Amino acid sequence: MPRRTPRNALDRMRTPRGFHGFLKGASLCALVADLLSPLAPATAADTDAPAASAAPAAADDHCGARCSDILPPGQNGNATLAQILLNQAFGTQPAHAEDQLGPYANLATGYTGLTDEKINTFFNDASFGVPEGQVASTLRPAGRDDVTIVRDKRTGVPHITGTTRYGTEFGAGYAAAQDRLWLMDLFRHVGRGQLTPFAGGAPANQGLEQQFWRSAPYTEAELEAQIESAAAKAGERGKLALADVDAYLDGVNAYIDASDKGRYFPGEYVLTGHKDAITNAGTIAHFERTDLIALASVIGSLFGSGGGGEVANALSLLAAQEKYGVAEGTKVWESFRQRNDPEAVLTQQGGSFPYLTKPDDPRGSALPDPGSVEAEPLVHDRTGSAAASHATGASATAADAALSSARRGMSNALVVSGEHTASGHPVAVFGPQTGYFAPQLLMLQEIQGPGISARGASFAGLSMYVELGRGQDYAWSATTSGQDIIDTYAVELCQDDHHYLYRGRCTPMEKIERKNAWKPTVADGTAAGSYTMRVWRTKYGPVQYRATVDGKKVAYTSLRSSYLHEADSIIGFQMLNDPEYLNGPERFRSAVQNINYTFNWFYADSEHTAYYNSGDNPVRADGVDADFPVRAEAAYEWRDWDPAANTARYTPPAAHPQSVDQDYYVSWNNKQARDYTTAPWGNGSVHRGNLLDDRVKKLVAEGGVTRAALVKAMAEAGLADLRAEDVVPDLLKVIESAPVTDPAAKTAVDRLEAWIAAGGLRTETSAGSKKYTHADAVRTLDAWWPLLVKAAFEPGLGTDLYTAFTRNLPVDESPSAAHGPTGAHAGSAFQYGWWSYVDKDIRSVLGEPVKGPLARAYCGGGDLAACRDTLLTTLKEAAGRTPAQVYPGDENCSAGDQWCADSVIHRTLGGIKHGGISWQNRPTYQQVVEFTSHR
Structure with missing residues (x-):
């Protein structure tokens, strides 16, 4: 037509x-x-x-x-x-x-x-x-x-x-x-x-x-x-x-x-x-x-909704076991997973709050047979523009570009008790x-x-x-907060691909469909089209993947504790708004206990501060390792689970990280507390939470903290390059363990050292200049990081395992990394990357003490001279890359425009557009508070 x-x-x-x-x-x-x-x-x-x-x-x-x-x-x-x-x-x-x-x-x-x-x-x-x-x-x-x-x-x-x-x-x-x-x-x-x-x-x-x-x-x-x-x-x-x-x-x-x-x-x-x-x-x-x-x-x-990812975890574990054997491969995998890293920055500084610690003898795990995993197709019966060759890949890419910054880059908090402030009131x-x-x-x-x-x-x-x-x-x-409230179950198929065993009975899956059609979009040439989205649901949640386990066909499903309970948190928010109810930190804790989503909550009044980690954390069966798919059998289900209502037994409030009047709290999606396992990878020795913790700890030690001082700490952390502040100094120690005689390498080293000495910040030469003060050093590090990680780790891990681990945790997330989890122009940066892996490995090469080390040495096989060669070779390659190569440009920026590549741009959800602003890694909505009195 x-x-x-x-x-x-x-x-x-x-x-x-x-x-x-x-x-x-x-x-x-x-x-x-x-x-x-x-x-x-x-x-x-x-x-x-x-x-x-x-x-x-x-x-x-x-x-x-x-x-x-x-x-x-x-x-x-x-x-x-x-x-x-x-x-x-x-x-x-x-x-x-x-x-x-x-x-x-x-x-x-x-x-x-x-x-x-x-x-x-x-x-x-x-x-x-x-x-x-x-x-x-x-x-x-x-x-x-x-x-x-x-x-x-x-x-x-x-x-x-x-x-x-x-x-x-x-x-x-x-x-x-x-x-x-x-x-x-x-x-x-x-x-x-x-x-x-x-x-x-x-x-x-x-x-x-x-x-x-x-x-x-x-x-x-x-x-x-x-x-x-x-x-x-x-x-x-x-x-x-x-x-x-x-x-x-x-x-x-x-x-x-x-x-x-x-x-x-x-x-x-x-x-x-x-x-x-x-x-x-x-x-x-x-x-x-x-x-x-x-x-x-x-x-x-x-x-x-923290959690999920169990299938990806299983695939990287299998790759590690294929490379090293079961015992050594599992050890290597655990060292990269960093479930409970002793060097991780913590929000709750005292006590232990065990949650999903690794069981000594895991039960019910359902690892897929190698090569058997296939993603469950969602879209069917495409017509018109939906059937165009670009539709499948382009739709997923565009979605990630539109909202991944919201999903990935999530919030920070700096709270200081009145004992350490100039006014005597919390800030x-x-x-x-x-x-x-x-x-x-x-x-x-x-x-x-x-x-x-x-x-x-x-x-x-x-x-x-x-x-x-x-x-x-x-x-x-x-x-x-990201703690795990989503589990993957392996339901064994029976009769055909759309029936499964549920507590011994062959049960049909439920088919849920959306048939969507749209009109021509003449303005940009997009024609009319349609497709059907189809999800197969089980008692254990929607099907996400198909595979075989021990030769038997299974469907991997995703079960979330907040599924069918999207409205439950309304009562907690009602309490937070009620002045007759909320009169102090205890009532605050009682209010946020009613919020079933995974958040870290912070509170301040004129006298007290408080912290509580919310979420309906299901109690797993004994011996279940929630990091991997679990067999869909009664023995491995959540305790007291009612599939009709999707309710279960949840960990009691006392088991959630929490405290009142700690000296200070910082949170930037880092680890909540000792022994409290979060779903994301990368909660190790170097995390963007360190950027806050180091600064606030110093302020508290000096005393007399003011609102302005705390804002300055947040703002400076929001301009810091995490790699430059916490990892590059050790990389340069390795490089300078012998004289640097190559002129190009020496120039690059000198530029990096000058930048680090100035604070390692990505800042403009002056307001509105749209040029970085240490532009060449910033460009060099942006080019160097992915090169050095690959050169240091891939030879030891092998290509298959290295690739599998990068699917669990991307190598880099600099502000300009359009390939990273947040996409380009998203503001949020340095949440996901191999900072801890490089940090621990390089300190091991230097002979420095490392708590929770990687299972093996990687850079240069652990040899200082060989590691130095690797770093120098990649540094020279990075320093030789032009701005246009490092910042290739996009629909918003010309190739080579470093400032623009980093810049924050509001993604349009309507008809009004706004210009870009200089990069800041800070909350979208932000409060600065200091109450002077209490009811």
Whole structure:
């Protein structure tokens, strides 16, 4: 069937190049003039708000003007069609779309002269309320008299004040839709695996819906049942949560109706063909309870579901055993796995919290037969553009590029007890690193009403409560913890490939399908297409792989403790927002115990600090090694597991890492506590958590810590090259164990030493210069690291085992490493890499003491002279590589542009785009808090 010829310029622009790349080309200018008149209203707040002279009185605030926060690029994540066209044609920004981006970016060069008085040059004042004279608008949504939404002039953040609980939550929903309606709509479709019918069949859209739906292939009935089940378990609080959800949804839907009638709805609805800019035909579907669970499943999958990877672990173990034999291969594998490395930086500094330690005599392991593992296909029956040769690989690649930064780079925290601060009150600098998107996944808000008093950030569409922020006299935040709540079971097949043995009976698998079709995307040449996503589910979770074990056919499934429980955490967040409930660190711990996702939680008030690691950690059967697939038999199931409800016995709260008033806490996704095994590889002697720990430990030793000092420690760590600070000095010790006579090598060594002496930071020569101070040294290390790792380890491990280990843990994750887990321009860096392996191996070569060493020596076979030759050879090769070779360029940067290759760029999830900023490795949303009094 031939493509339909577009009627006019507007028709050509209706469908975007994937939801993350809306508009491009000269046709924009022609459209602007035509479309400004019918879609002129600038913002919903401006359109709906009557004049106001003052904000409602602020709630009790014990922060004493010492609470600050920041969330780039800006609060306003909705834009009309006219605003989108102006942005694309001329770069203009809607009000409050990027006014937090500049202050956030400027900290990279401004932190060195920071004082407490200057903090709000780089952050927002996060005090409750809006000062008189700073009120930008006041709105009583839908004409209600029990709630008011006030927005401030500086940031446009909504301050929601209600006199009834219903009105308060109605206002929260209305404000969320004002700021993030398009994003909320996108992600309710992502969570259902139905993004392509909604936003088009671009590869990024295909990849996203495939990525998330595979792990949470829920039916509509299951989505509805989850929120009802969560409420039923929590008694009166559960009833209240359900009422809050319904009121919140009423507010969202009231805004949808108002914006539709007033024609100031997000312009992306026109560009994707859901609304007509001229006639206003088309609809924006109301939100329902099930939409919130679909949203929650995406957020939980991104940030709160540690574990999995057992099949990859098994494959690398088999490769090690093939190389060295079973006994020695297992020893080598364990030394790279670093389950419980004695040199790892810890968040909880005292005590032992055993979790998933290696059993002495593993039982029930189901390792695959060599060469038998095949991934379970998800996509079937492709037609049209989905059947194009690029579709399969391109969709996965585009998905990773769009959201892997959120999934991988996750948050940090620095908290110092009052015993070590200048004021005698605890100081905290903390926040989640949720990636950089436009609009942002998170949004700021203040909510004040019966039983609610908080300001902070919440995920768009789940903002009935503040999820990370501050209350009247306390603040809290989280980092992703990564402990293992996902297991892989090997179900033995019977009868055919879609029946399996369940407790002795041959049982049919359940087939869950999504049949998605999309319309032509004329703007970028993507034609109509369709495909079917198919997941086979068992009692032990969805099928991920097929293999044989001891010659018998099996399916490897993935069972997650939070599966079918995406809404359970709502009660914990409700408690965190309740000033009558949360009155100190013990109540804080009780609240976050209700959060079933895997997070590290941090707390500070004027007197105390606290830490707690949350998550429903299932109790495994005795002898089960959760690092590998397990046989799907009753003897190896989670204790007290109920497959119908997916509930089990969980480790008790006392077994989770936790403490109150430790001297200081740091967390950057490092190991939580001694003997507490986390799922990710790489928690060894060198971790990016060391960048925080070294600096905060020094501040605490000196005493008199201030807010500014702690921000400076965070900011400097966020500019540090982990390799330069913690590994390169030992590499240079090896190289300089004999005179360096080669001129090229000597020049490279001198440059690296000068850079390290200056701090090993990736910093600009001056603000806005877009040139690094030690550009040649940075380029040399970026080129050298992957070369030296491969040259040092592959000869000893062999190609097969080296490759298998790199699948468990990538070699490098520098800011410019587009090939790494976070992709390019993601900000988050140095979370995943072979830093610890190189560090331990090089120290062994130098004859220095190493706790928890690798099982064998690798660089030069352990010989100092041979290792030196390896390092010198690779260093010379790296130093000879041109900037264009090291930084090959992409759609955002020219080849050889080092600064641009590192730069942070907000990935567009709508029609508004923003420019890049200088690299910083720091939380996306961040608080700086120091409370001066307590209730």
